[in-house]
Amino acid sequence: MAQAGGSTASSLTAGAPLLLLEHAAKSFGSVQALEDGSIELRAGEAHGLVGENGAGKSTLVKILAGVYRPDAGRLLLDGRELRLGGPADARAAGIAVIYQEPTLFPDLSVAENIFMGRQPLTLGRRIDGRELRRRVEALMERLGVPLDPSRPARGLSIADQQIVEIAKALSFEARVIVMDEPTAALSGAEVARLFAVARALRAQGAAVLFVSHRLDEVLDLCQRVTVMRDGRQVFTGPLDGLTRDDLVRRMVGRELGAMFPKQAVASGDVALSVRRLTREGVFADVSFDVRHGEIVGLAGLVGAGRSEVARAVFGIDRRDAGEVVVEGRRLPAASPTAAMAAGMGYVPEDRREQGLVMDLSIARNASLASLGRLRRGVFIRGADERRLAADWAARLRLKYARLGDPVAALSGGNQQKVVLAKWLARRPTVLIVDEPTRGIDVATKAEVHRLLSDLAGDGVAVLMISSELPEILGMADRVLVMHEGRLTAELPREEATEERIMLAATAGAASGASG
Amino acid sequence: MSVSVERAERAAAGDHGRRAGRLVDAALRFRELGILLVLALVVAVTAAYNPRFVSGQSIRDLLLNASIVALLAVGQTLVVVTRNVDLSVGSVLGLTAFMTGDLMAGHQGLPVVLALLAGLAFGAACGAVNGTVTAAARVPSLVVTLGTLYVFRGLDYAWAGGRQINAANLPEGLLTLGSGSFLGVPYLVAITVVLVAVAAYALRSFRSGRELYAIGSNPDAAVLAGIPVGRRVLAAFVASGAVAGLAGALWTARFGTVDATAGTGFELQVIAAVVVGGVAIFGGSGSVVGAALGALLLSTIGSALVVLKVPSFWLQAAVGALLVGAIALDRLVGLRVASALRQRSVRRG
Numbered sequence: 113m114a115q116a117g118g119s120t121a122s123s124l125t126a127g128a129p130l131l132l133l134e135h136a137a138k139s140f141g142s143v144q145a146l147e148d149g150s151i152e153l154r155a156g157e158a159h160g161l162v163g164e165n166g167a168g169k170s171t172l173v174k175i176l177a178g179v180y181r182p183d184a185g186r187l188l189l190d191g192r193e194l195r196l197g198g199p200a201d202a203r204a205a206g207i208a209v210i211y212q213e214p215t216l217f218p219d220l221s222v223a224e225n226i227f228m229g230r231q232p233l234t235l236g237r238r239i240d241g242r243e244l245r246r247r248v249e250a251l252m253e254r255l256g257v258p259l260d261p262s263r264p265a266r267g268l269s270i271a272d273q274q275i276v277e278i279a280k281a282l283s284f285e286a287r288v289i290v291m292d293e294p295t296a297a298l299s300g301a302e303v304a305r306l307f308a309v310a311r312a313l314r315a316q317g318a319a320v321l322f323v324s325h326r327l328d329e330v331l332d333l334c335q336r337v338t339v340m341r342d343g344r345q346v347f348t349g350p351l352d353g354l355t356r357d358d359l360v361r362r363m364v365g366r367e368l369g370a371m372f373p374k375q376a377v378a379s380g381d382v383a384l385s386v387r388r389l390t391r392e393g394v395f396a397d398v399s400f401d402v403r404h405g406e407i408v409g410l411a412g413l414v415g416a417g418r419s420e421v422a423r424a425v426f427g428i429d430r431r432d433a434g435e436v437v438v439e440g441r442r443l444p445a446a447s448p449t450a451a452m453a454a455g456m457g458y459v460p461e462d463r464r465e466q467g468l469v470m471d472l473s474i475a476r477n478a479s480l481a482s483l484g485r486l487r488r489g490v491f492i493r494g495a496d497e498r499r500l501a502a503d504w505a506a507r508l509r510l511k512y513a514r515l516g517d518p519v520a521a522l523s524g525g526n527q528q529k530v531v532l533a534k535w536l537a538r539r540p541t542v543l544i545v546d547e548p549t550r551g552i553d554v555a556t557k558a559e560v561h562r563l564l565s566d567l568a569g570d571g572v573a574v575l576m577i578s579s580e581l582p583e584i585l586g587m588a589d590r591v592l593v594m595h596e597g598r599l600t601a602e603l604p605r606e607e608a609t610e611e612r613i614m615l616a617a618t619a620g621a622a623s624g625a626s627g
Numbered sequence: 628m629s630v631s632v633e634r635a636e637r638a639a640a641g642d643h644g645r646r647a648g649r650l651v652d653a654a655l656r657f658r659e660l661g662i663l664l665v666l667a668l669v670v671a672v673t674a675a676y677n678p679r680f681v682s683g684q685s686i687r688d689l690l691l692n693a694s695i696v697a698l699l700a701v702g703q704t705l706v707v708v709t710r711n712v713d714l715s716v717g718s719v720l721g722l723t724a725f726m727t728g729d730l731m732a733g734h735q736g737l738p739v740v741l742a743l744l745a746g747l748a749f750g751a752a753c754g755a756v757n758g759t760v761t762a763a764a765r766v767p768s769l770v771v772t773l774g775t776l777y778v779f780r781g782l783d784y785a786w787a788g789g790r791q792i793n794a795a796n797l798p799e800g801l802l803t804l805g806s807g808s809f810l811g812v813p814y815l816v817a818i819t820v821v822l823v824a825v826a827a828y829a830l831r832s833f834r835s836g837r838e839l840y841a842i843g844s845n846p847d848a849a850v851l852a853g854i855p856v857g858r859r860v861l862a863a864f865v866a867s868g869a870v871a872g873l874a875g876a877l878w879t880a881r882f883g884t885v886d887a888t889a890g891t892g893f894e895l896q897v898i899a900a901v902v903v904g905g906v907a908i909f910g911g912s913g914s915v916v917g918a919a920l921g922a923l924l925l926s927t928i929g930s931a932l933v934v935l936k937v938p939s940f941w942l943q944a945a946v947g948a949l950l951v952g953a954i955a956l957d958r959l960v961g962l963r964v965a966s967a968l969r970q971r972s973v974r975r976g
Contacts, residue, residue, distance in 0.1 A: 200853030215848035217841045219911035228852045238832045
């Protein structure tokens with residue numbers, strides 16, 4: 113405690129380095145995940161960490177968290193060398209990590225989640241429930257977030273789960289707070305609240321390390337930035353005067369002329385037609401067409417019902433009214449099998465949960481949706497499976513060691529490529545992609561965009577759900593905007609601007625409330 | 628006392644989430660109340676048929692019959708809340724029952740307490756084997772304890788070699804422990820009640836107790852929270868083994884006759900009791916009180932069916948139906964609670 117107080121005082125006097133990681137290296141078997149990871153965090157400062165997936169950011173974060181022990185390099189806190197034997201050591205040293213998907217105990221209360229293993233005790237080493245509650249309420253007050261300490265963590269939104277994690281960090285007077293992709297699943301208002309909390313932490317003298325793919329957010333929140341590429345630190349410096357493009361260039365080490373390379377394709381006949389699709393309490397009266405060769409963007413805030421529409425179109429969820437027509441044929445409700453037979457493919461939002469079987473090999477995952485075609489008699493031949501997978505791996509520029517490796521071993525971007533391969537192997541005529549580039553590094557993102565564009569060029573009708581406006585603006589021939597379960601705008605490419613989309617997505621009440 | 632403190636805290640809590648808090652409390656208490664209700668129903672129906680079912684002696688017998696399974700259920704709960712399972716308890720019980728019987732029959736002068744301690748220690752050693760293999764070698768406990776179920780039973784057979792220990796060879800003191808009572812309460816029941824109380828208190832009020840729930844609720848998060856997961860899981864298995872060992876010694880005390888088959892198949896009764904008692908089979912929630920009540924309910928149903936002259940094979944069907952019903956009900960209540968909690972988040976957010 114005394115140690116924490118002392119350093120806070122010193123941190124306010126100057127931007128002296130609070131935490132210093134020098135030349136950290138880490139390899140897993142033959143894979144060098146981190147070659148030369150260095151970072152310098154100053155008290156009272158938010159520091160951005162950017163880089164492609166596989167650049168070593170996660171490894172660096174896990175070293176700071178005490179999860180991985182580096183093979184080389186050293187970690188200094190307040191100028192003293194620190195050896196972390198595990199997460200408990202990192203915590204004791206005052207380093208807290210907020211992960212993208214917080215790992216809470218769903219069955220336990222918010223209060224217990226925050227103080228697990230450190231509950232205040234009475235003289236008899238019993239847990240002091242009253243004191244526990246008091247402390248949690250004080251923390252929530254400090255964060256300005258009203259969360260009931262006694263409610264279980266089950267059912268908390270991702271944003272609230274992160275608040276629980278931040279409260280946990282505050283509870284042990286953490287001076288270094290690492291946020292690993294915290295905004296990936298948050299809505300705009302939730303991001304604003306998180307940033308307010310992060311600024312408050314900074315003002316209280318903490319060092320915040322903000323790891324994100326959303327460069328605009330990094331530019332918004334941080335004072336300095338570290339860019340990583342291929343397991344190395346390639347740039348560290350103040351963000352003043354740097355633009356988004358500057359950062360991107362340093363991340364990828366080359367000019368990205370065409371980040372969103374949708375080529376103009378003369379669109380053909382209507383491939384997918386959705387008419388008055390309704391699912392009570394979720395979305396209502398949704399009608400749109402997607403033509404061959406066209407990419408239609410579906411924009412809106414998180415929770416607007418975009419993924420739910422996609423799930424109903426593909427037949428995963430039932431629909432209460434309306435119809436879905438593919439190539440002139442009506443699809444029966446709630447039958448993904450029929451949708452697939454009609455030539456539809458669906459790449460879900462959550463690739464880990466819904467798109468991949470994480471323990472199965474790359475080859476198995478890639479061929480999963482094409483087993484019918486691969487079948488010879490009653491058997492599937494491993495060689496056919498591997499040929500198909502190798503073919504698509506090459507086309508999608510998949511980075512992998514062996515096709516027999518489990519997909520869990522791949523980076524996020526490469527996992528997404530496997531999900532895409534799985535559906536592309538079926539040669540769909542209608543492809544629905546839900547957040548195709550979430551949590552993916554810039555270079556892979558560009559490849560996915562190129563791929564979608566090529567597909568459209570081949571005449572595939574693509575419906576793309578995305579929360580990133582630049583992606584929508586760059587890729588879509590037409591933009592549909594949803595707000596609270598209704599379509600509130602349909603904008604052709606030339607009329608679509610960030611302002612118009614955001615207007616329809618937020619203040620859509622004007623046109624959306626009528627129905 | 629701790630319960631009243633908690634209530635007071637809850638009453639003092641802010642307006643926020645009071646409903647959700649109550650909802651969850653209600654769902655948790657609902658389970659124990661539910662078992663008591665079903666228990667009362669079974670007893671009432673049976674008593675209506677034959678009033679002697681609720682006589683003092685009959686109730687003593689009901690409790691006595693339930694106590695050994697209830698003991699095992701307490702140990703099992705400690706393991707199950709960590710998202711593990713101990714299938715070897717029946718074999719540990721059998722092995723220690725024979726061991727203590729052999730020990731006491733061979734050395735007539737030994738104090739009875741020594742028999743209990745020996746059982747406890749030997750059971751703990753068996754539990755340590757289970758726990759070490761599970762925690763250190765990371766083999767799923769289902770597999771480990773399925774293996775040791777046979778290993779321990781095999782040792783039991785090897786040790787017994789066809790022998791049987793009879794009440795006549797056992798010291799009077801041990802047998803009194805098994806069938807005697809103090810102020811009308813059988814010793815066995817008193818031991819069980821004390822153990823349930825101790826375990827319930829430890830699970831609720833101590834860090835290590837809460838950490839068992841944390842491990843079962845989310846093992847990865849438990850590691851990140853700095854909980855010594857391996858040590859805690861090992862401790863849970865040692866406790867389960869120790870309790871099974873104690874139960875083995877008490878088995879010898881109660882029945883007097885022990886051969887190598889004592890407690891065969893007991894593990895399934897115990898797990899049934901735990902699940903009926905509301906302990907989530909995938910860890911993270913449940914209470915030892917619930918598990919003990921589950922054991923009492925199952926054994927009472929068994930006795931009731933005998934009194935009602937229902938053929939005994941119906942017992943198994945009844946237990947099975949209760950098990951499935953209990954899990955289905957749990958799932959239903961759980962879904963309702965979860966959706967109520969989500970609703971709250973949405974309204975507030």
